[in-house]
Amino acid sequence: MSDSDMHQEAADLLASIPYFAQVDAQTLSAIAGSxxxxxxxxxxxVLLEGEPSSGLFVVQEGWLKSVKTSPEGREQVxxxxxxGDVFNAIGALASPTNPGTVITLEPATVWILQRENLLRLLEEHTGLAWMVIQALAERVQQLMSQVEDLSLRSVEARLARLILEEATGESFIRQRWDTQAEMAARLGTVLDVLNRALRRLAADGIIKVERHRILILDQEQLAAIADLDT
Incomplete structure (x- = not known):
């Protein structure tokens, strides 16, 4: 791929992301060029917690996870x-080091916007600055919700919420990388506990577990477990 093609590829990707919705075409081209x-x-x-932050990352292809790991080796996703997602905004804007470790779940391609270039753009474009502030505020809300779930909800309730949030219609299609071990890490638990929760929901006729998907048989009951089991 030629440099001009790569430049255009980056510009097209950035143009599709809300962060850069207020940036004019000329500036967007300059961002893509850097x-x-x-x-x-x-x-x-991709990133290691505590290392110097290299910038803001934009995902072009593939899936990745941001994790914290305990001294015992237990992983919390x-x-x-x-x-189309953006990650490491906190590291790029508010901290000189990466706040977490990021690992690919499958082959992935990302674009990196260097921290120095991003800070300069924020000074020059108030529209971009407001979009970034909004995105950071939403991320804080997500983390607060995650803390609430981990502190106040059972694994079964967290599992019910995950299925409902990521289902399309009545089917939760699991990505190739989304093994039950990965699901357990996302829910802040271990594999045995997750398996017991899946078996309970299946035994109660609320879900049906298949190899690459989970079928929702009783959406009302699943929603009740997700919302009320605290």
Whole structure:
């Protein structure tokens, strides 16, 4: 791929992201010209917690997870990101180091906007600054909701909410990388506890677990578990 093609590819991707909705075409082209494209294999570390932040990352292809790991090696997934998502905004804007570790769940391609370039753009474009502030506020709300779930809701309730939030119609299609071990990490639990929760919901006729999907048989009851089991 030629440099001009890569430049246009980056510009097209950035133009589709709300962060850059208020940025004019000329500035967007300049941002794209300064961006760096990187590709990763599955299960590869993209960012390591505590290392100097290199900038803002935009996902072009693939899925990645942001995690915190306990001294005992237990992993808590903070967020899963896919095509069109942005990550490491806190590291790029508010902290000199990466706040978490990011690992690919499958082969992935990202574009990196260097921290220095991003800070300069925020000074020059108030529209972009407001979009970033809004996105950061939404991320804080998501983290607060996650803390509430982990503190106040049972694994079964967290599982019910995950299925409902990510289902299309009455079917929760699992990505290739979304093993039950990954689901357990996303829910802040361990595999045995997750399996028991799945079996209980299935035994009660609320869901049906298949190899690559979970069918919702009783959406009303599943919603009641997600909302009321605190």
């Amino acid at each position: 961006a760096t494209r990187r590709s990763y294999t599955a299960d590869q570390v 903070l967020r899963v990101v896919g095509p």
